[in-house]
Amino acid sequence: MATESVDVVARLRAAGCVFAEDEARLLIEAAAETGVELDGLVARRVAGEPLEYLVGWAEFHGVRVGVTAGVFVPRxxxxxxxxxxxxxxxxxxxxxxxxxxxxxxxxxxxxxxxxxxxxxxxxxxxxxxxxxxxxxxxxxxxxxxxxxxxxxxxxxxxxxxxxxxxxxxxxxxxxxxxxxxxxxxxxxxxxxxxxxxxxxxxxxxxxxxxxxxxxxxxxxxxxxxxxxxxxxxxxxxxxxxxxxxxxxxxxxxxxxxxxxxxxxxxx
Incomplete structure (x- = not known):
């Protein structure tokens, strides 16, 4: 898992993700919870898809808000x-x-x-x-x-x-x-x-x-x-x-x- 995490962080950082470590952790957790292939999630994030769409939620004002593709992501x-x-x-x-x-x-x-x-x-x-x-x-x-x-x-x-x-x-x-x-x-x-x-x-x-x-x-x-x-x-x-x-x-x-x-x- 440690090696996997390092690889994901490196791919995200190369794509310009400022918070690569945090995003890598969330993507790894989402893959484990949903059964979706991690490599696919990372590829979609690298391609520019919002992180919130990939993990299915956004943290906002202390609550977890479900977010789906095609919906405005709370800022x-x-x-x-x-x-x-x-x-x-x-x-x-x-x-x-x-x-x-x-x-x-x-x-x-x-x-x-x-x-x-x-x-x-x-x-x-x-x-x-x-x-x-x-x-x-x-x-x-x-x-x-x-x-x-x-x-x-x-x-x-x-x-x-x-x-x-x-x-x-x-x-x-x-x-x-x-x-x-x-x-x-x-x-x-x-x-x-x-x-x-x-x-x-x-x-x-x-x-x-x-x-x-x-x-x-x-x-x-x-x-x-x-x-x-x-x-x-x-x-x-x-x-x-x-x-x-x-x-x-x-x-x-x-x-x-x-x-x-x-x-x-x-x-």
Whole structure:
């Protein structure tokens, strides 16, 4: 096994994998657990396939999230969005109503609900995504929480019983400008769904659509949290203000992350 591990590390390092030792360990464990040939897994990783697709999961905000091919891989920087949402949710009286929009694997909703659950706070959670493969992946990840996952475009598939009741709206919308997609790392550009990456000319097309509908779905005092690029934050806050939402920006040097927060005025 030691010789095998050294060989895998060498192949991964030669392919440019920065964390070759960690990736080698995970691939060896995945091969042993699933019965898939190790050499094949390594070859796919060397060819640029995301590690998370090969091992079947991603570590995110302290929880293991199942990930399948064709689903957006949760980024570690997005843990900052979850942290911000948790702090806001703790101010909500009673059981917060939460929706994970553009949910992908359901990672944000899962991490959010798990974190609050550890603090003794239950949540009413739902999620939605336009991609069928993402919906199925999220349903598996959120099954233990009995959280429904709806398939459709943004708010369209949500039940009307949620309208005007959402305390926390998590929306990890795509925010890469279209012309920048070609410059992304191959493992994202060539394997993840373009709908989860491409935010239009300035990266904020989907964000604008979410904001346009958010006020009707948020409860009085409810919050919309969206990750953005630092350079997009001023434009994003202006969009929030145009739609009658209070706007602020939260930034984290630790995560290299920017989160734009829109708040519906309380009654």
């Amino acid at each position: 570690q920087r997005t843990a900052f969005l979850v942290d911000e949402a948790v702090e806001l949710a703790r101010l909500v009286p009673g059981e917060p109503v939460v929706v994970d929009l553009c949910c992908g694997s359901g990672a944000l909703g899962l991490a959010f609900a798990t974190t609050l659950g550890e603090k003794g706070i239950a949540v009413e959670l739902a999620a939605a995504d336009i991609e069928p493969v993402a919906v199925e992946c999220a349903r598996r990840n959120l099954a233990a929480l009995r959280a429904p996952v709806y398939e459709g475009d943004l708010f369209e598939p949500l039940p009307t019983t949620l309208r005007g009741r959402i305390d926390i709206l998590l929306a990890n919308t795509p925010y890469v400008p279209s012309e920048m997609i070609a410059r992304m790392p191959p493992e994202a550009r060539d394997h993840e769904p373009r709908t989860a990456l491409d935010g239009g000319p300035d990266g904020l097309d989907i964000f604008r659509r979410v904001v346009a509908g958010a006020r009707d779905w948020l409860a009085p005092g409810g919050h919309l949290l969206v990750e953005s690029g630092a350079a997009q934050a001023n434009t994003a806050t202006a969009v929030l203000a145009e739609h009658g939402l209070g706007a602020r920006v939260a930034e984290s040097e630790e995560y290299y992350a920017t989160v734009v927060i829109g708040t519906r005025a309380p009654r």
